[in-house]
Amino acid sequence: MTGAPEPTAVTTGTLRALRTPRWFTGRSELIVVAGVLALAVGMTIGIVTMQVPDGTAFPGPQFFPIIVAAFLYAVGLALGISVLVSPRRAHVADDPTELSTDMLEDLGGLDATSEIRVVAPETLAAAHGATAPGGLDVKTVLITVGALVAFILALPVLGWLLSAAALFWVLAWAFGSARPLLDIGIAVIVSSFVQLAFGVGLGLSLPAGILEGAFPWIS
């Protein structure tokens, strides 16, 4: 394993290459630590204030939550310590975190030279200098979350057909579509198709909203 700074120099093949720091968030992972500890505290309050029905025998409803809360305190602290001791990179796109890289390297006999690098598109972009390292696209993330919030608010009022079409259109635009006019058509087709296939076909009840009664197949 080389400690070379630029991603192109790391040719372990698979996974380690993707682990090269692409943006240094340093210790921002402490947010996660705070979240885990907050969850543990919340659970503690929930356990203490829990109303246990009379006559519940020993391993009662609080038993397992106590274990889980203690577990959360422990892993929260452990994560905090590990972040403080060795600040490390945030997630790199498509880095498979579900499996241990160390283990896979051993199992596969990967040896830093002979494997082709399996390239995630994002890594490639970074290697070509297409992105400034250190960039999390906050704007697109906020648009995406905002579109979902707006959708949830609009759904009971506007109905499925309009709000789902709007959600599709906004996301397609936010994700980089260059043809917003064409997208309107595609968005309406997708949301109508869902209404027909799942609403009429499978009998899911999707809200009609302001289009109530406009078409016989919306209800």
Place this chain on the structure above:
Amino acid sequence: MDQLSHLAEGFAVAFTAQNLLFLVIGAVLGTAVGVLPGLGSAMAVALLLPVTFSLDPTGAFIMFASIYFGGLFGDSTSGILLNTPGNSSAIATTFEGHRMARNGYAAKALGTSAIGAFLGGFIACVLVVFFAPYIVELAKVFGPAEYFALAVFAFVAISAVVADSIVRGLVALGLGFALALVGIDGMSGAERFTLGTPVLFDGISIIVITVGLLAIGEVIHVASHIRRGRPEDSIISPKGSPFLSLADWRKVILPYLRGTAFGVPFGAIPVGGSEVPTFLAYGTEKRLAKRRGDTEFGTTGSIRGVAAPEAAGNATAGSAMGALLGLGLPTSATAAMMIAAFQQYGMQPGPLLFERSADLVWPLLASLFLGLVILLIINLPFAAVWAKLLLIPRHYLYATITVLSVLGVYAIGSRTVDLWMALGIGIIGFGMRHFSIPLAPVLIAAILGPMAETQLRRALAVSEGDPGILVASPLTIVLYVILAAIVAFSGLQHLRHARRDRTATSRSVRVGAGR
């Protein structure tokens, strides 16, 4: 040979027009999500789960199972042609597969991988059918303590052993437990963490959790980098025949069998799916090639290096279905989703499933065979057609996934509060991706957590609070000993790599300083 007559009856059910239709839909969908990088079969099952409520359960499960297998057929296509594996299960195939493609053997690599996927899955399914009664016999002696040990095994294996960072895996596990605890406790009737709102009395639906984490979280994560520029990928168009010649067959038959031999046992133990056995199979073929003096590996691309991991990948799916149906043990994220599906239909996988729901289980097993045949037919000659899916603009893809996610969540109970929860969990899922915290432990903990709690409390109630009962039977001791050995091995491995990384870094620093 009871199994054969059961299986024959199963085939009779699976061959009805309706079930065949579900089988084909599942195969097509599974291959599609497999081919597309970033989408996986776990996400596909999560999205389909709520909209299949109105279907007959047999049809729904046939569809889910063929999605599972289809994902493993499709994932190598984009790996071979584009060098971007559709899923982590195809990484090992991609090494040699893409080399073959660059050397003009793309069609042959695709054919090898499709046939390997078929053979691996087929052999594993045959083994499952024959061993099913024995698995059930074994599971019948399981009491609460044994089930608890099995659940602990799954938790520790998925979070500590397989995950890249032990602490982060455990954080994910804890989050999953916490999510599953919300709601009214079934054994005592106490409200737990409901904040007093009736909305949470039934707990957080597993569909909300899975769609939020796997689909909405993924969409937000993609949003965080999709506009950062992406160079055009060049897809290698496969030419020639995907069918193997006799000489090729002679080369690949042993790797196929070796790969299957790695895959079958790993499907039955919870180590997160098919990554470990595919890498094992790849590594073995590579070492054997070195000993033979075979120079294809790492140069022109070896057909053996494609055959073995593919067979291993689908073999795990076969035996994972066996572990799922016989023991109720999910050994991968997709299998965990199928457990959630069983729970939605009010069934608990496990030994009783074979007795109580034989009319579901045997058609399901029979349809695994049919599904593999259909997948071979739609993948072997048409891999090039599937590769066209890679041309779908990603903005339409993710917009569609978002629309389908909100549809699925809304379909649970026609209430917007589920959508708010799914969005919240989606944001958490994005944070987890951003900070490299694995998602699979959350799913396993949320799905198996309630079972583990019930069994633990039952065991302790029987023993009147004496924790000794948890290690009282030989079976539990064996499980815990194996677990301890695996944890020790994995801890050593992490340590060794950490040390190697440190020395490598300090060396490069020294070189840098000397310049």
